[in-house]
Amino acid sequence: MASSLLNGAENLTLIRNITPSPKGLGFLRSDLNGIKFSKLKSVTHAKISIKSTKHRITHIPRCSISTSRPASQLRFIQHKKEAFWFYRFLSIVYDHVINPGHWTEDMRDDALEPADLNSPDLTVVDVGGGTGFTTLGIVKHVDAKNVTILDQSPHQLAKAKEKEPLKECKIIEGDAEDLSFETDYADRYISAGSIEYWPDPQRGIKEAYRVLKLGGKACLIGPVHPTFWLSRFFADAWMLFPKEEEYIDWFEKAGFKDVQLKRIGPKWYRGVRRHGLIMGCSVTGVKPASGDSPLQLGPKEEDVSKPVNPVVFFMRFLLGAMAATYYVLVPIYMWLKDQIVPKGQPI
Numbered sequence: 001m002a003s004s005l006l007n008g009a010e011n012l013t014l015i016r017n018i019t020p021s022p023k024g025l026g027f028l029r030s031d032l033n034g035i036k037f038s039k040l041k042s043v044t045h046a047k048i049s050i051k052s053t054k055h056r057i058t059h060i061p062r063c064s065i066s067t068s069r070p071a072s073q074l075r076f077i078q079h080k081k082e083a084f085w086f087y088r089f090l091s092i093v094y095d096h097v098i099n100p101g102h103w104t105e106d107m108r109d110d111a112l113e114p115a116d117l118n119s120p121d122l123t124v125v126d127v128g129g130g131t132g133f134t135t136l137g138i139v140k141h142v143d144a145k146n147v148t149i150l151d152q153s154p155h156q157l158a159k160a161k162e163k164e165p166l167k168e169c170k171i172i173e174g175d176a177e178d179l180s181f182e183t184d185y186a187d188r189y190i191s192a193g194s195i196e197y198w199p200d201p202q203r204g205i206k207e208a209y210r211v212l213k214l215g216g217k218a219c220l221i222g223p224v225h226p227t228f229w230l231s232r233f234f235a236d237a238w239m240l241f242p243k244e245e246e247y248i249d250w251f252e253k254a255g256f257k258d259v260q261l262k263r264i265g266p267k268w269y270r271g272v273r274r275h276g277l278i279m280g281c282s283v284t285g286v287k288p289a290s291g292d293s294p295l296q297l298g299p300k301e302e303d304v305s306k307p308v309n310p311v312v313f314f315m316r317f318l319l320g321a322m323a324a325t326y327y328v329l330v331p332i333y334m335w336l337k338d339q340i341v342p343k344g345q346p347i
């Protein structure tokens with residue numbers, strides 16, 4: 001059963017059906033190399049279903065919540081200014097270096113499937129839309145003139161502007177944590193591979209809730225945290241790789257209902273998740289009432305108007321960029337393993 005689960009691992013969907021408890025919520029661990037479900041601390045009773053096209057298994061763990069990682073961890077590029085400069089340079093090669101290793105067209109289409117892009121007339125916002133790679137998947141289903149790409153990096157947006165299928169999209173600069181759209185504006189909120197740079201991800205998800213219309217759907221695609229120690233070291237030095245349970249928690253706190261998480265990953269990883277994934281899951285939630293999110297938040301985590309110490313900034317940028325290099329090597333390593341290890345065996 002474990003091997004057949006492994007085969008279906010890329011298409012797994014994690015569905016929440018959880019009995020509320022004042023003590024916490026129930027979750028699964030994301031290390032899928034051996035599909036481990038049991039290393040969870042006992043907190044509460046929760047019912048979790050994992051669904052693939054072939055299998056549906058319901059676990060009722062005795063337990064479970066893993067605590068969020070402390071905000072004090074390094075994450076050198078999980079800052080707006082550092083991310084701005086990171087993409088100043090990465091935008092030059094982004095479509096050629098990042099996408100083939102971490103974010104392929106089939107992964108993108110798989111990740112967008114839960115967003116229910118079921119009409120060309122939908123109003124869609126693509127937040128952290130960058131060079132428009134995900135937007136290219138959106139405009140397969142939705143009329144480009146109804147789609148807005150928002151990003152804080154003009155350098156990334158310049159690449160999106162060059163793409164013919166995106167010519168009719170609105171393309172604007174902005175901050176994911178402080179969106180310029182009015183409340184109850186969009187039918188769909190999409191954000192792929194951007195949350196990892198937001199200093200305050202909960203604030204960004206609260207904004208997703210606000211800008212959606214009643215019954216609108218948010219689809220947030222992002223990384224998952226590694227369990228292998230070396231990968232965890234570099235991931236945590238680079239940026240935010242949330243745990244699956246953190247995504248679900250942020251969505252629920254923002255007020256979303258019917259929160260679901262679908263696991264994604266490059267085919268040649270054969271479902272392995274121990275190194276983490278830069279695009280590892282697609283989380284969706286439905287807005288149940290019009291207006292702003294019921295969640296109240298304090299002041300912003302990062303005030304971009306405040307001056308920064310240039311030496312500290314430079315060191316953060318340099319160390320973060322060096323840590324990111326590790327994640328250029330991981331997909332190559334996994335690809336080689338996939339070529340060498342006989343099919344059907346775990347890698």
Ligand SMILES: C[S@@+](CC[C@H](N)C(=O)[O-])C[C@H]1O[C@@H](n2cnc3c(N)ncnc32)[C@H](O)[C@@H]1O
Binds near residue numbers: 087130132153197
């Ligand atoms: C990995 S790229 C993803 C681009 C695109 N969504 C895709 O699927 O290829 C991350 C993008 O998030 C943007 N970004 C980071 N922090 C942001 C913020 N606070 N507000 C808006 N965009 C942000 C970056 O500029 C970058 O273009």
